[in-house]
Amino acid sequence: MSPVVVLVGPPGSGKSTIAALLATRLGRTHRDTDTDVVNEAGKPISDIFVDSGEAAFRALERAAIVAALKDDDAVLSLGGGAILDPETRADLAGHNVVYLDVSIGEAAKRVGLGVARPLLLGNVRTQLKNLMDARRPLYVEVAKLTVTTDGRTPEEIADEIVEHLG
Ligand SMILES: Nc1ncnc2c1ncn2[C@@H]1O[C@H](COP(=O)(O)OP(=O)(O)O)[C@@H](O)[C@H]1O
Ligand SMILES: O=C(O)C1=C[C@@H](OP(=O)(O)O)[C@@H](O)[C@H](O)C1
Numbered sequence: 001m002s003p004v005v006v007l008v009g010p011p012g013s014g015k016s017t018i019a020a021l022l023a024t025r026l027g028r029t030h031r032d033t034d035t036d037v038v039n040e041a042g043k044p045i046s047d048i049f050v051d052s053g054e055a056a057f058r059a060l061e062r063a064a065i066v067a068a069l070k071d072d073d074a075v076l077s078l079g080g081g082a083i084l085d086p087e088t089r090a091d092l093a094g095h096n097v098v099y100l101d102v103s104i105g106e107a108a109k110r111v112g113l114g115v116a117r118p119l120l121l122g123n124v125r126t127q128l129k130n131l132m133d134a135r136r137p138l139y140v141e142v143a144k145l146t147v148t149t150d151g152r153t154p155e156e157i158a159d160e161i162v163e164h165l166g
């Protein structure tokens, strides 16, 4: 009664991309809690932040995570800040959680300068550094496996995770 695997890590680590790839390879459904939140709210994440603030986004995110963790067909990707919630960290304890690690430089290149990730607006590299410094111990705390993603293709990363799943 739990997802096949749950991917965590900072923005730009490739959670959504790798989860989609894994789901195809494993014949499962890809579920992404950011997508669930957008569908529930009926607007993009950037609009939720502007209209209602980060706390409102986190409440929607928490509800999406509670529902998604019951989905036993899913390969699940969370948003980068999901692990900030102590209840989510506790809920993840029984799950097969993989932390996708990425350097600041590589993550900055991958996310670019778009408005889709409101927490990275301004100086993307500085924001990423602050997020990663604060969150790294939390990603490590919830993860059963850490996978390096710098200089590796999504296919190579998916291979390592499939091997880990056995
Ligand atoms: N291993 C990789 N190498 C190069 N680009 C990648 C890799 N993984 C993801 N990307 C690209 O980085 C961007 C962010 O990926 P995404 O899956 O949305 O990350 P996350 O969900 O962790 O924020 C996308 O444009 C994606 O195509
Ligand atoms: O790091 C964060 O706090 C966030 C990461 C985003 O997801 P990705 O990590 O998939 O970009 C999204 O949930 C929201 O913009 C907040």
Ligand SMILES: [Mg+2]
Residues within 6 Å of the ligand: 015, 016, 017, 034, 077, 078, 079
């Ligand atoms: Mg994502």
